Amino acid sequence: MNQAERTTIADIPEINRQELKRIVGIIRRHAEVDLIILFGKYANGSMRSVLGGYELLLVSQQECWINTFKITEILDAAFCRPNRKEENIFLHSCSLSSLKSNCSKGNCFFISICNEGILVYDNKKCHYPIERQPYNPALHQAAYEYFADFAEVFLNRAESAWKDGQPRMAALNLFYTADMLFKAIESVFYGDVIRCSHLEYSYFRVRHFSWLLAESFNPAQNNNRMWYGQLLYYLRYSRNLPTFKVYEKDYQNCLAKLRSLRDIVARVCREYINATSKIRH
Structure with missing residues (x-):
């Protein structure tokens, strides 16, 4: 501007x-x-x-x-x-x-x-405004690749663990996949991430940058509220609850939503990085 x-x-x-x-x-x-x-x-x-x-x-x-x-x-x-x-x-x-x-x-x-x-x-204590600086799209590209690569690793581990009959390991990696995907978009837009196991907090931070993300993963919708709760349950109990179980239907639902989240995050991050790379100061 x-x-x-x-x-x-x-x-x-x-x-x-x-x-x-x-x-x-x-x-x-x-x-x-x-x-x-x-x-x-x-x-x-x-x-x-x-x-x-x-x-x-x-x-x-x-x-x-x-x-x-x-x-x-x-x-x-x-x-x-x-x-x-x-x-x-x-x-x-x-x-x-x-x-x-x-x-x-x-x-x-x-x-x-x-x-x-x-x-x-x-309140006149900060000596604002701050000196104007140029954008650095490479910073956002590196942040996206870092977290998106980890998300892909965790997703592959979840699928492999499920195929190998290890539902506890599959469940834990499903949570970490979601966590890394939200962190990817957080880091691209904000330059930092919040360290919190409640994925809804990350969602409320990043929903502002994509209509599809805001509509598809809103915790106010019953199926999404159950999904967030399910992932948190996996994090907390997959390692130490003797009666812990993962049902096929729940696993497939989580997997489908994570693939959708991965595609949305990839699109919005890449569009943003491409747009900022064209800005000249």
């Missing part, structure tokens, strides 16, 4: 500016933040969620993690969705040092936010 064309807070409709002011106030009461940057749809940015809504990056000088899941729950309780012009709010957080580090490495997600985003809160 040309700097002269950069969207400002004045370009946003009044009703949305008032909502953002209220949202920022609630966030500040419940999280120690130094910067809040509006990006995506309302900043007319290149990095935006397919789900729309308000997209905010919360930046803190402290290295402590801001629980954006909890903050989102607080926002929905204090400022109910039906009362908002925009129902969706996408929060992402990072430390100031992480923001600077990712920008210096050429991370497209953070650079685009710094270049195109609108500052909606600044």
